[in-house]
Amino acid sequence: MNGIKRRSRTGCLTCRARRVKCDERKPICERCEFANVECAGYAEKRSLVVRRSVQSSTSTTSTASPSDPDHLRDAMIRPQARLDGLPLIALPNNPTSSQLPHTRARDVLAFHQFLFRTMPMLFPPASLFFWRDYVCQEAWGVEYVFDAVVALGCMHRATLLLSQQTDSDHDHGFDTKVIAVQMYSNALKGVSDSLASTEISMALLLGVLILFAYTESFDGNVPATIRHIHMANHYFQAMCSRSTRETELFKTPIELCLHDLDIIRRVTLPDLKVIRMISPLYRPSIIPSAASASLQEYLDLSPKRLLQQLLDIGSMDSDIKPLIWCPVAAHRKLMPEGKIVGFIKQLKEWRNANGILFHKLGVDEALSEPINFDLAALANIPIPPPPHANLPRDFCLTLVLYVFYRMRLSWALSIYNGGDSDLELDAYHFNYQLLRFVTTALDSPQSSSDDLPFGCEALRVGLSPILFLAGQSCPRPTWLRWILFELDRSGREGVCNSKAFASSLEVLSTLEKRVGREPRRPDVEYFTPPHRRVISVIFPDLNGRGYVTYYAQIRPGEQLDSQESHIPLCIASWSSSANGARPAVTTCDGTDIPFSEWVMDQPLVKEWARWLTFSEFDLTQTLHDHINGSRLLVDRDRVAGSKW
Structure with a gap:
């Protein structure tokens, strides 16, 4: 031998x-x-232990007992992130023989990714018991629930890997995405079979539909994401109509998650009720944490908790949501002005409750109303906006959301009051503070210790839809050009396509030049006041790869206190911006019908209205949306590497 x-x-x-x-x-x-x-x-x-003979046992080498605390601490398997800070939950670097990966090791990794990163990242703290103690427990006994959890964990991992620059990360990300799609397809089939054969738990079905929505959102699949959100709202109404123990236990945590998904839906697909000028008649929200504003909640000053408080406040009254997230809602004047003033008061109370923290961060002035702020001061504000030098990145998204709320509501009040100059200047002040906080976030390095998401993980609320709406509420072309630059840096955030938003704003900027600028100062170029601006709504194609934006202008001689004072101006359409396509613009000269009536009569909008009539789970339709809206695994369609 x-x-x-x-x-x-x-x-x-x-x-x-x-x-x-x-x-x-x-x-x-x-x-x-x-x-x-x-x-x-x-x-x-x-390390080998040398066993000595019985005769020399008095000097035997001692080893650590398995019950020794240090030994147990070393043997524990802890979630590990990569050395470059990417929050991928990993196996130990040097596993022992008992920790060797088996054939379904990726499922275990995906499950732990969901448990340690995805779940706390996507779901409100008040709903975590539903996901941890109910959904994850049910996953061990219900296969399609386990498949849904693993699919979301895998898609999350794939998104993080595809956001990196190396070919090895991209290849690994593609492989992981394939596994995610396989598990997702299995889960869809399992839900379909369960609905057909048994009385499924409504809470469990809603949990799985929410997991499906986020899985498709990570993939940037517009129609499939909206489909799952639409179905989840339908089944939630069905659950609320039943007086059961399950409804009593899980109604609030599920509703909290649906509020977040509602923001995703609103920034992706305009609210057709608002466009049709139908006053929203939503149920009042049941969010005790935001409504009571208890002292105990405000003692937690972590960035994640502060962000959650703002999201909760923004969801307390569903009438406010269209005003914040729909660019044309303020022009419809569908809600009382006093309700807007009351919401601003709540925001100020939140700011004052955290005033000591904001003073320490050096941002209390940025969050307050401007003093001695006029057009002359506005003309001298520097663009690009300077970032906050010592502001931790963790707080940036929270501060962005606060000043965004204030900007949108001041903008709405200015429109309600026929272009009130003080309210308009308030909106511009908060718009500028928003740009400063965004610049700070995008210029700051990401750390694995951060409690807030990487850009590609920002599904609940991200920078791109906020910048898109800020671009429609800014005073000068120089500001808009900077917003376009920041949109390019923000990258793709779930189904929010920053490049599509930028293309829509570029056309808007051209139209503002054509319609006219406000001759307020001969040496400074300003857009017109809020109530006279060009307005627009952007719709995705049903496959999510193309977009159409409809623009409108004030009808000449129209009374500005009218609910419908805009007429069609033009249509801009383009395919996926990943192909570098430029918008094709078609003017609507001679069209004098009301903008809302005209938009609702457009072919794409009609298709979406018909599409939204299907509310129950249908496997064939769901698979069609998944296939139709999936982004191809090719180089030009990789996830953009967001830098914030």
Whole structure:
């Protein structure tokens, strides 16, 4: 046997499991990298205990007891992030033989990704017991629930990997996305079978539909995301109509999650009720945490908690949501002015309750109403806006959301009051503070210790829809050009396509030049006041790869206190901006019908109105939306590498 070469036991654990020769390159072997499999690292060197004879047992080497606290602490498997800070939950770098990955190790990774990163990132703290103690527990006994959890965890991992710059991360991301789609398809089939054969738990069905919505949102699939949100709202109404123990336990946490998904729906697809000038008659929200504003809640000054408080406040009254997230809602004047003033009062109370913190952060002046602010001061504001030098990145998104609320509501009040100049200047002040906070966020390095999301994880509320609406509420072309620059930096955030938003704003800027600018100062170029602006609504194609924006202008001689004072101006349409396509603009000269009536008669809007009539789960339709809206796994369609 002298001629037989002994097998080496120093190769990586993956190559040893595959029974192939390892080149032993560290930290990742070349063979694993070439084969596009995850290298599990190398086993630690074994320490042998020398057993002495009974005669010399008095000097026997001692080893740590398995029950020793230090030994237990070292043996614990903790969630690990990558060295570059990317929040991917990973297996131990050097697993022991008892921790070698098995055939479904990726499912375990995806489940832990969901448990440790996805769940706390996407869901409000008050709803976590529903996901952790109910959905995750049910996942061990209901296969389609487990598949739905794993699909979301995998798609989250794939999104993070595809946002990176290296080819190895992209390849790994594509592989992970394929697994996510497979598990997602299995879960869809499981839900369909369960609905057909048994009395499914309504709370569990809603949990799975919410998981589906976020899975498709991570993939940027517009129609499938909206479909799941639409179905979830339908089944939630059905659950609320039943007086059951399940409804009593889970109504509030599910509704909290649906409020967040409602924001995604509003920034992706305009509210047809608002366009038709139908006053929203939503149920009042049941969010005790925001309504009571208890002292205990405000003692938690973490960025994540502050952001949640603002989201809760913004969801307390569903009449306010269209005013914030729909660019044409203020012109419809569908809600009393006093309600807007009351909401601003709530925002001020939130700001004052956290005043000590904001003073320490050096942003209390930015969050307050401007003093001695006029057109002359506005003309001298520097663009690009300077970032806040010592502001931690963790707080930026919270501060952006606060000044965004204030900007949109001041803008609405100015429109309600026929272009009140003081309210208009308030809107511009908060618009500028928004740009400063956005610049601070995008210029700050991301850290793995951050409690807030990477840009590609910002599904609940991101920078791109906020910048898009800020671009329609800014005073000067120089501000709009800077917003276009920041939109390009923000990247894709779920179904929010920043490049599509930028294309729509570029056309808007051209139209503002054509319609006219306000001759307020001869040396400074201003847009017209809020009540005379060009307005627009952007609709995605039903496959999510193209967009159409409808623009309107004030009818000449129209009374500005009228609810419908705009007429069609033009249509801009373009395919996916990833192809570099420029919008094709068609003017509507001679069209004098009301803008709302004209928009609702457009072919794409009619298709969406018909599409929204289907509310119940249908496997064929759901698969059609998934296939129709999926983004191809090609280089030009990779997830944009967001820098915030």
